[in-house]
Amino acid sequence: MGIYQSYGLRQVINASGKMTALGASAVHPAVAQAMGEAAMDYAEIAELLKAAGKKIADVTGAEDGCPTSGAAAGIAIAVAAVIAGRNLRLIEQLPDSEGLRNEIVIQKGHAVHFGASVRQMIALGGGKVVEAGHANHVEEAHLREAIGERTGALLYVKSHHAVQKGMQPLETMIALGREYGLPVIVDAAAEEDLRLYIAKGADAVIYSGGKAIGGPTSGFVCGKAELMEACRAQYKGIGRAMKVGKEAIVGLLAALERYELASKDAGEQLQLVERLVAAINELPGLHAAVVQDEAGRAIYRAQVKVDERTAGMTAHELIRLLEAGDPAIFTRNHYANTGVIAFDPRPLRPGQEAIIAARLREIWSNRK
Template identity: 40%
Template sequence: MDVYGSLGIRPLINAVGTVTRLGGSLMPPEVLRAMAAASEQYVDLNELHIAAGRRIAELLGVEAAYVSSGAAGGLAVAAAACIAGSDPEKIRRLPEGDGLKTEFVIQRSHRTGWEQALRVGGARMVEVAPTAEALRGGIGPRTAAVMYFMAYSKADSVPLPEAVQIAHEGGVRIVVDAAAELPPMSNLTAFLKAGADLVIFSGGKGLRGPQASGLVLGRRDLIEACRLNGNPNSGIGRPMKVGKEEIAGVVAAVERFVRLDHDAERRRWEAQVDHLVEVVYGLPGVRAERVLDRTGQIPVARIASDRMESKAIAEQLRTGEPRIEVSASPDGVAVNPHMLREGDEKVIARRLREILK
């Protein structure tokens, strides 16, 4: 069944990574089977949320877990949990936060469009300079939490352990967005071990669960508050519905992830990158090398030409057959194997050779 062709659009090979605009990831058979089975029966959704959270927490060895509607939905309910807690009256008031502690202190280097999800949950952002002194000074009587985005932790930024210490000394929580920080698997617990109160992951990126799912891990009281502020309850998260199918899919994705041979995954990525570099290496004016992605966890093939700008290479890949999406920068096009299927690297290498020869 050609679902996309019937709508008049072309599917593509995703050599960018787990980005939402390209659909995040492809779900493995275990996840698809769990979602299909969940779709065949009714269930009390609150009971399912509690049971799924308990199962995920056991698998990961964390205190508690909650399945959200994507990492952005996780940010919204996490904000609500820090502001309103489990108090029904406060939950009903959000996003109006008059009289409540609504401020989320954030370093200037961590400002991002993703923080809008926090504001949906009732948060008011308080920007400070990326120094320990400024972070400490930003905490006041209306502070609910410190917000920390791991994607910007390598920028001019207070390190997470120090930010945790400052937040807790100031009597507030610290919430960590780690949406795209898998692999490595150890990150599922590393930020909590560093002292974070809540950590949010995408369910549809490295975990390869449903694209419209997320995972919130952390303190039991705050996780329960996330649930009470979320669907199917009448809180700020009511529109951010996580269906029974998505919840079952996330449980299956976590079960798969904890038993996955991550070393074998890494070897496959390395082999794909080696093939890409080997096929185009030596072409006139072409430079090809292996580098690492932003996280330092995934090998990437970076390819540049003296005769063609990177944007032009990417455009030819995008408009050709098959359609291929890559990242482009002044340094070259980057082919990320994280979401490639076996054999995709050969197709991409062939197209690159045709374009660059």
């Protein structure tokens, strides 16, 4: 019996992805061991934050880093840092930022909901959101016209949630940041390349520790040294409500150490997906194919189109049947309204793809 089953919860097979709603990542035993050791000992947190910043800098190529409780907290803390800096009076005043350079310019197609609102995370840090352009079309002129005397930073969101066409590239944002003397913040929460955006010239980049990195629920900001010092200073202000514990910091560092050594070859995952696609295509009314992640990452999933007439059910009905079982099987459902679901191989534990295929066959055999 698993730990969650001992509390009366059903077993979960996560074929959705490294999703916060399902606990993000199942950590490697070495990460769990590091967290356990950290939980049974003490450290001066201010020193631990600085030491973690150095490790984050080594991994990302940034000047420094700051651990956070998650990527969402990273947005709030990074915004607070550009508004208040290390001024304690201003830090304690936030999120009240009246009269300060508090406007955060973001492309309209990047003002997304990721489980919460990007706009709300900015507001928690004292930022006032200024959206540039339209949801599917932003020109450089839109960004220029959004910049004013109260602008504190430019925020770029790199995410599958964001609009993938019609937006200005990060390079435009960075060029504008340099021209106007404004920091550029990149929300790269689930991205796999930990060095790319720093190398491109971003001043601060936010990552989730529990997504691609495979660590515990955590996150970090990396970037310019002065800005990272300001990020850590926010733990005397709004950061206090979103502080990250010693166990999560150590788990994050252990995951980063493993991440540096991990192979980025997607071959094994691709083979798993191909086996699952073959099994699904044996079922009438389901049409499966291997597709790459919509944001361009080296992630391959089994995408399934549900033919309602032949299958005798809609995609939403199939989702409910999969989630109602024990184990409960959770799929990736961003396009369920179009009859499409997907299975993500990354969170699957050995042999779980066979359980998914068997459950689908059971559902099909019980159709009326």
